Amino acid sequence: MDMRIFTSVLLLLALGAYFFPVENLKKNVLEKDLPLVIFEKPIMYTLNEENVNRMVVSSHAVKYQDRDEMFNADIILKNNDKSKDFNLEKLKADTIVKKGDIYTLTNNVNYKRDNFIQLDTDELIYDDIKKTAQNSKPFKGVYNKHTLNGNSVFLDINSDFITAKNTHFEIDVTKTQKGKK
Template sequence: MDIRFFNYVLLILAISAYFIPVENIKKDDANKDIALVIFEKPLMHTLNEQNVSRTVSASHVIRYKTRDEMYNANILLRNNLKNKNFKIETLEAQVIIKKGDELNLRRDVKYKRDDFINLNTNSLDYNLKTKLAQNNVAYNGNYYNNYIKGTNLYLDGINSYMKSNNVHFEIEVKNK
């Protein structure tokens, strides 16, 4: 009797499990981050009322929904502020990821402002509107023909302010 009762219970459980709705979970392919456009060897110029304010060249650029990825890229930014005495800022890196006004430069980053600041590092974050450059890795370069190296760079391009940790600065002194 117990075995028969056990078999009936199993039969009822099997029949009730057959009628329980099961949701099939499909992975939504629309949520994948796919490239919208791929440019090979692009050259982009941004114009304003005075001049060409920005020039971007790269080996190739991939545009996604929320970001742009540039490879072997060079960005040339012209100064539009009349009260500043520099003309051109150059940002160069193997990989640049642009999200809005934020640029994340990675691998062999070179920052140059005219001929008085040259910085080399492996990582740099740069904001196009506020002209703030900062990183938390080691860097080296030249500042008015004087050697500089350190970590945790903070460079304010509008106020001409530079801050860093573990700085080593070698000043070239010329006797007259």
């Protein structure tokens, strides 16, 4: 009789354990955002048939499943469109996060196109496909030796269109003769 009670209790415990939900602890460890690769002092070149399109230099780069993070990074983009009259665009920031073709630059951001456009801000979102740059934080800029300050900016690189909110624009009206000021 005692053996029947013992086996019945074991059967009930086994059935209870079978239907009782158990969390998988290994699954929670894998769900954490772990880097796939970490690079120290990387330099990346993007090439086409004719020349180097892009050069990325940073102190550290971390590749995750869905994004790339670069620290103390410089991105140099070369103009390949012959109809445009500039050579290089330079993006520089303390932190750059790249998701797809969108670059989010934060902390000490500097955007420069040759010698005629320069923006300094703390945030800039650059779309590599649409060739647009925008932010929602205060910025200081220079456009053809004229100063430009404001709260947010949108720059369309394809059409050379700039729009900004709460802007203060100072135009340098000093005339120069050839070689003289």
